[in-house]
Amino acid sequence: MCTGLSYTTRDHYFGRNxxxxxxxxxxVTITPRNFPFEFRKAAALATHHAxxxxxxxxxxxxxxxxxxxEKGLSMAGLNFPENADYKPEAVDKTNITPFEFIPWILGQFETVDEVRAALLSLNLVKIDFSDTxxxxxxxxIISDRTTSITVESVKDGLRVYDNPVGVLTNNPTFDIQSFNLNNYMHLSRNPPETNFSDELEFDVYSRGMGAIGLPGDLSSASRFVKAAFTKMNSVSGDSESESISQFLQILGSVAQQRGCVEVSPGKYEITIYSSCCNTDKGVYYYTTYENSQVSGVDMHKEDLDGNALAAYPLVKGQQVHMQN
Ligand SMILES: C[C@H](CCC(=O)NCCS(=O)(=O)O)[C@H]1CC[C@H]2[C@@H]3CC[C@@H]4C[C@H](O)CC[C@]4(C)[C@H]3C[C@H](O)[C@]12C
Known part of the structure; x- marks a missing residue:
């Protein structure tokens, strides 16, 4: 499972668990402007956005x-088992495979509105990258600094949803995920006021009681609600340090600790990495399960007019800052 997030302070930040x-x-991979992007069923992009x-x-x-x-448009793919349904080639549409979707969108567009227009004639065509x-x-989830949308290719066709929360997790479909938020409209960052009964006395005995009922399990429906509540109530300064810290804290509220979700005997799902890209500056920050120190890669330190990919292996393993 995964969680994607868009968050704006002074700059815009986008990332995922x-x-x-x-x-x-x-x-962490940088594709410069002149890396030739070829597509299985659509015209190649000889030059494109980095x-x-x-x-x-x-x-x-x-x-x-x-x-x-480099224009600040962002996109993340998250698991959508049983629901994702890719299509045969359609002659009257632009046929893009799911593995080409991010390069094709980010290579050409700057805003979510431009993407919406392009999606009208898009068909996500069912072609494997390879046997492996x-x-x-x-x-x-596709986001610019003000707007997010969710794109789902399901049995009925390509669905594009407004995503005013700026959060995406996994199943079920996004209409149901959004509707489910209605069940939590009573949650609050403030102390609760009771409508329970006039005949009983209630005591606000702890801070945080306004959000009792906020799910804490790791299912995708629960992570959607948890991340939505945390993000919509988020307060942070707007410096780079405050923004990326807050962003990673929001993702941390739905992170997976080894042992809590067994996917097959002895195999446990963990948050392999959490990312946070400053989309205005083109700096990609991340932490890994065992490295809580934030690492960063700045796209503008690369030759963006080149034609070769640059790849930075993840820094894994705890980086402890000893103080004596
Ligand atoms: C598995 C991951 C989602 C994490 C998740 O949700 N895990 C829960 C599993 S479970 O549902 O709980 O069982 C997703 C997220 C992005 C994906 C890559 C996207 C590029 C590329 C697309 C190609 O077409 C296939 C290979 C490819 C490398 C993809 C592999 C894999 O699919 C990635 C890593």
């Missing part, structure tokens, strides 16, 4: 999980 029981050797994000590089191709382009990397069932 990747929750899984293994890793695909992902690296992109930074987390990717597995396979046969020289960046398979992005989440990324941001068959298609995964995904849905996507």
């Amino acid at each position: 990747l929750d899984l029981e293994f890793s695909y050797n992902e690296t 992109i930074i994000g987390m990717a597995t590089i396979a046969d020289g191709y960046p398979l992005y999980y989440d990324a941001t382009n 990397f068959p298609l995964s069932p995904l849905h996507w």
